[in-house]
Amino acid sequence: MSSSSYKYLYLTFLFLHLTILVTGDSPQPYLPLDNIALDCGSSSERSVNHRNWTADINSKVALLDQDSSSIQSTANQAPYDTARVSRSEFTYTFPVTTTGPKFVRLHFYPATYPGFNRSKASFSVTTGRYIFLSNFSGVHYTEPHGARGYAREFILNVEDERKNLSIKFTPSPHVADAYAFINGIEIVSMPTDLYYTAGDDKGLYDVGKDGQYSPLQKETALEIMYRVNVGGREITPPEDSTGMFRRWLEDTNYLTDARPSVFQFNGTIQLQYHKDTRYAAPEELYRTARTMGPDGTVNEKYNMTWEFPVHSTFTYVVRLHFCSFIPIFQKGDPIFQIYIANQTAELYADIVYWAAGNGVPIYKDYAVVMHARGIEELQNLSIALHPSPKTFQFSDAMLNGVEIFKLSKSDNLSGPNPGVYQDSPTSTTPPSVTSSKPKHKKSPKIRVWVSGDGASG
Numbered sequence: 001m002s003s004s005s006y007k008y009l010y011l012t013f014l015f016l017h018l019t020i021l022v023t024g025d026s027p028q029p030y031l032p033l034d035n036i037a038l039d040c041g042s043s044s045e046r047s048v049n050h051r052n053w054t055a056d057i058n059s060k061v062a063l064l065d066q067d068s069s070s071i072q073s074t075a076n077q078a079p080y081d082t083a084r085v086s087r088s089e090f091t092y093t094f095p096v097t098t099t100g101p102k103f104v105r106l107h108f109y110p111a112t113y114p115g116f117n118r119s120k121a122s123f124s125v126t127t128g129r130y131i132f133l134s135n136f137s138g139v140h141y142t143e144p145h146g147a148r149g150y151a152r153e154f155i156l157n158v159e160d161e162r163k164n165l166s167i168k169f170t171p172s173p174h175v176a177d178a179y180a181f182i183n184g185i186e187i188v189s190m191p192t193d194l195y196y197t198a199g200d201d202k203g204l205y206d207v208g209k210d211g212q213y214s215p216l217q218k219e220t221a222l223e224i225m226y227r228v229n230v231g232g233r234e235i236t237p238p239e240d241s242t243g244m245f246r247r248w249l250e251d252t253n254y255l256t257d258a259r260p261s262v263f264q265f266n267g268t269i270q271l272q273y274h275k276d277t278r279y280a281a282p283e284e285l286y287r288t289a290r291t292m293g294p295d296g297t298v299n300e301k302y303n304m305t306w307e308f309p310v311h312s313t314f315t316y317v318v319r320l321h322f323c324s325f326i327p328i329f330q331k332g333d334p335i336f337q338i339y340i341a342n343q344t345a346e347l348y349a350d351i352v353y354w355a356a357g358n359g360v361p362i363y364k365d366y367a368v369v370m371h372a373r374g375i376e377e378l379q380n381l382s383i384a385l386h387p388s389p390k391t392f393q394f395s396d397a398m399l400n401g402v403e404i405f406k407l408s409k410s411d412n413l414s415g416p417n418p419g420v421y422q423d424s425p426t427s428t429t430p431p432s433v434t435s436s437k438p439k440h441k442k443s444p445k446i447r448v449w450v451s452g453d454g455a456s457g
């Protein structure tokens with residue numbers, strides 16, 4: 001098919017989908033039985049964006065073992081405007097009502113707190129057998145919200161509801177006057193099989209080990225590195241229609257190769273959910289996507305590519321979300337290739353066939369090991385799509401969403417940390433980077449890091 005008639009079809013499609021507005025039934029949100037939002041250091045309950053943050057002073061949902069300081073910060077929104085800060089170890093204990101996997105979100109507002117020089121923030125966060133963070137200073141390499149408050153999000157499985165979930169903050173013993181701080185903690189339950197392998201599911205496809213699958217075991221703890229709504233806008237936690245308060249960022253900061261022909265869709269097709277995909281992602285994510293666009297000749301010459309900085313030596317799960325909502329796309333057409341970290345994940349991705357139709361959300365999980373490369377602490381995990389030579393009419397590829405998780409290694413999730421803050425709040429220079437660290441001056445991520453260094457918040 002010539003590119004102009006393809007373009008015509010695209011335009012027709014856009015026109016049609018704007019005129020056929022279906023008011024479909026949205027799936028009911030998931031109702032987490034454990035749903036705790038604890039505002040650390042606060043003495044009163046506050047509501048932010050329809051979410052109630054309960055005070056940790058005299059709290060019914062959490063027990064604090066130590067009378068650490070509760071401090072006001074310069075942030076103006078809960079949970080970031082108050083913090084629990086201490087030079088000695090403290091532990092929060094949460095009685096959870098159900099077993100199964102939980103989101104644990106740790107909210108940090110890295111800033112100067114009265115009496116605590118921020119260059120001394122250095123601590124570990126552990127829960128039971130798992131190490132979430134160590135030598136942590138409150139700054140994060142890959143966190144786009146570093147200058148405001150942000151959350152590091154973890155997943156662990158609670159096996160016995162009679163055992164409380166305890167989260168321990170320990171100042172680094174090797175740093176004089178080190179202290180730990182925390183602004184907010186969320187504990188939210190999720191469907192048992194949302195991420196962990198259940199039943200007769202084959203589990204994760206091991207990229208790099210041809211044709212092998214492995215289950216994601218309940219003993220593995222996860223950290224969410226990236227969660228991205230491809231081709232769409234940021235979906236904030238209160239907008240996450242799945243009811244689990246997940247944040248989905250837009251993909252533009254990670255998109256490193258997309259030619260001008262890339263299309264951004266906003267489908268209004270009525271989605272049909274499988275049992276497995278019901279809570280996988282908000283509907284809005286499946287209604288937006290990127291395709292390479294109508295010029296097949298251009299598409300055949302490049303990979304549409306996203307790059308995500310991750311810590312070396314860990315295994316990552318990459319979940320790709322798809323939902324074809326382009327009526328002219330059909331089984332067998334388009335077929336495309338998927339590369340993850342330069343390795344073949346799929347040679348014949350056929351999303352309409354996989355989903356058994358248009359408008360049916362699906363996802364695929366892949367596992368990839370990011371082997372050490374020299375002394376680089378960070379490297380890019382890339383996702384690249386390319387039309388297959390086996391495709392029929394459409395030399396195209398499509399992606400709706402991405403999630404990237406780090407898997408615990410010997411129960412440890414902590415990776416390297418960027419340098420600690422320098423004590424010059426107005427400085428715009430990044431923390432000193434030694435020559436052994438990767439230079440990522442052009443990366444959008446360096447801006448994140450630099451802004452994390454700014455004190456204004």
Ligand SMILES: *[C@@H]1O[C@H](CO)[C@@H](O)[C@H](O)[C@H]1NC(C)=O
Pocket residue numbers: 047050051052
């Ligand atoms: C927040 O708490 C108030 C007062 O206790 C309650 O009326 C309201 O329903 C709660 N909101 C949510 C979203 O739980």
Ligand SMILES: *[C@@H]1O[C@H](CO)[C@@H](O)[C@H](O)[C@H]1NC(C)=O
Pocket residue numbers: 117118119423
């Ligand atoms: C904080 O620590 C830095 C580095 O140790 C030091 O240069 C600075 O003077 C300290 N600031 C305050 C307010 O104590």
Ligand SMILES: *[C@@H]1O[C@H](CO)[C@@H](O)[C@H](O)[C@H]1NC(C)=O
Pocket residue numbers: 134135174
């Ligand atoms: C923590 O940082 C100190 C130096 O700041 C270093 O000596 C130590 O090895 C680090 N420990 C971990 C567990 O990363």
Ligand SMILES: *[C@@H]1O[C@H](CO)[C@@H](O)[C@H](O)[C@H]1NC(C)=O
Pocket residue numbers: 062063093094095162163164
């Ligand atoms: C769990 O926490 C509650 C209070 O928060 C406490 O009464 C109970 O003893 C704890 N259970 C265990 C097993 O630690």
Ligand SMILES: *[C@@H]1O[C@H](CO)[C@@H](O)[C@H](O)[C@H]1NC(C)=O
Pocket residue numbers: 232233266284288
């Ligand atoms: C999709 O299009 C509708 C109508 O033009 C608009 O209201 C909505 O904001 C768009 N959504 C996204 C995610 O772009």
Ligand SMILES: *[C@@H]1O[C@H](CO)[C@@H](O)[C@H](O)[C@H]1NC(C)=O
Pocket residue numbers: 341342379380381
């Ligand atoms: C993937 O290939 C690109 C381009 O050749 C290279 O820069 C990058 O380092 C490779 N990444 C990995 C993880 O091998």
Ligand SMILES: *[C@@H]1O[C@H](CO)[C@@H](O)[C@H](O)[C@H]1NC(C)=O
Pocket residue numbers: 300301302303339341342343384386
């Ligand atoms: C796409 O990426 C794969 C894996 O890195 C590479 O082998 C292939 O040459 C790339 N294709 C194009 C057209 O750049």
Ligand SMILES: *[C@@H]1O[C@H](CO)[C@@H](O)[C@H](O)[C@H]1NC(C)=O
Pocket residue numbers: 131134412413414415416
């Ligand atoms: C956890 O991992 C970090 C960095 O990957 C390492 O420095 C630390 O020693 C590990 N901790 C344990 C207890 O293995």
Ligand SMILES: *[C@@H]1O[C@H](CO)[C@@H](O)[C@H](O)[C@H]1NC(C)=O
Pocket residue numbers: 256307309378379380438439440441442443444
């Ligand atoms: C990751 O990719 C970006 C964009 O291509 C690049 O600027 C950056 O240097 C890369 N980072 C690493 C650690 O390779």
